[in-house]
Amino acid sequence: MAKTIKFNLILDNYPVRNIEGMQEHFSIEDMLKYFDNGLLLRWLNVRGYEKEYEKVSAIDKNxxxxxxxxxxxxxxxxxxxxxxxxxxxxxxxxxxxEENLLNAVYKENAFEKKQIIDDYNFGYTALVMHMEENKDNMAVLKADAIQMEREYFGLFELNYYELYFRLLVSAPKALFAILTRDAFRKFWIGEEANAKIYESVKTSLLTAEKAKEILGDDLKIVRRHTQAMWDPIERPEVKLMVIKIAPGTFIKNAGNFYEKLGNTDVNDNLVKFDGLEYQCNNPFCELLYMEV
Structure with a gap:
């Protein structure tokens, strides 16, 4: 009798061996893919999840x-x-x-160079307008930022100054979404950034009052006395960006025993972390961050 070969599902880049792992790393995009190609049913079968196998089999594939x-x-x-x-x-x-379908059309058809350039500019403009139309939806704004990095980085590089001040007025939450992408950060924050933009970022986005006003429910706020101990705030697999911490408080990547960053290391720099640990001796101090 042939031996049943067990395999893992890869969900959100993590190998999953059981239902508990699936619950922890559940990815909508990955699960739809595995449902469509039948791999989910195969995994349930070889792992012996008979009840779940029957329920998944009953879902209408159409x-x-x-x-x-x-x-x-x-x-x-x-x-x-x-x-x-x-x-x-x-x-x-x-x-x-929809964007992938459009890209496929470009590959299949030999459009004239001018038409391609016109469409490229139109696509960039449409993407910026889409950000403005969805200015309060961080999930959509992050998807738009990814699309801008993949498809329109060249136009962003030419237009980053105008884009910043346009979105500052029309869709300031989009600025945070764009700043989660490493490719864009050097234009707006840090020593290499345009000085006028960086100063605006610090005063118009990164004060505690402005961050709360713009990000709303997408901003996570921690007020906690940790008794001089490191307190785990987020697990290592959670990617996040710290907006602000108070003087006298410290943070580090989850599980990093040798790291200890204070407010002068973090504030105004939008430092990104893999998970988060926090140390604070004042229950009134605030840690402000968002997931990326």
């Missing part, structure tokens, strides 16, 4: 993405995803699929 994901969330009891989060994620997938 149903829309939201229906399929909603059913999978129920089957695998993923408590961290609600309907609004599923809808946002599905919206991003549809948007990126």
């Amino acid at each position: 149903a829309d993405k939201k229906t399929i994901i909603t059913e999978l969330v129920k089957i695998f009891e993923v408590v961290d995803l609600d309907d609004s989060e599923i809808e946002k994620a599905i919206g991003i997938l549809y948007y990126l699929e």
Whole structure:
């Protein structure tokens, strides 16, 4: 009798061996892919999850993405995803699929050079307008920032000054989304950045009052007395960007025993971390950060 070969599902870049791992690293995009290509059912079969196998088999393969994901969330009891989060994620997938279809059209058809240039500029302009139309939706803004980096970095490089001050007025939350992408940061923050823009970032985005006003529910705020101990705030797999910490408080990447960063290291620099640990002896001090 042939031996059953067990394999892992890769969800959000993590190998998953059991239902608990799936719950922890549940990725809507990955789960849709594995559902469509049948790999999810194969995994459930070889891992011996008979009940889940029957439930997944019963899902209509012709149903829309939201229906399929909603059913999978129920089957695998993923408590961290609600309907609004599923809808946002599905919206991003549809948007990126449309962009990929457009890219495929360009590859299949030999458009005239001028037409390509005109379409490229139009695409960039449309993307900026899409940010303005979705100025309060951080999930969409992050997807737009990824698309800008992949498809329109050249135009961003030519237009970064005008773009910053345009979005500062029309969609300031989009500025935070763009600053989560490493390729863009040098234009707006740090020693290499345009001095006028960097000064504006510090005064118009990175004060505690402005960050709270612009980011709203997308800003995470911690007020905690840690008794001079390191307090774990986020797990290592959570990518985040620190907006501000108070003097006399310290932070570090999760699990890093040799790191200890203070407010002069972090503030005005939007330092990115893999997870977060926090040390504070004042319950009124604030740590402000956002996930990237």
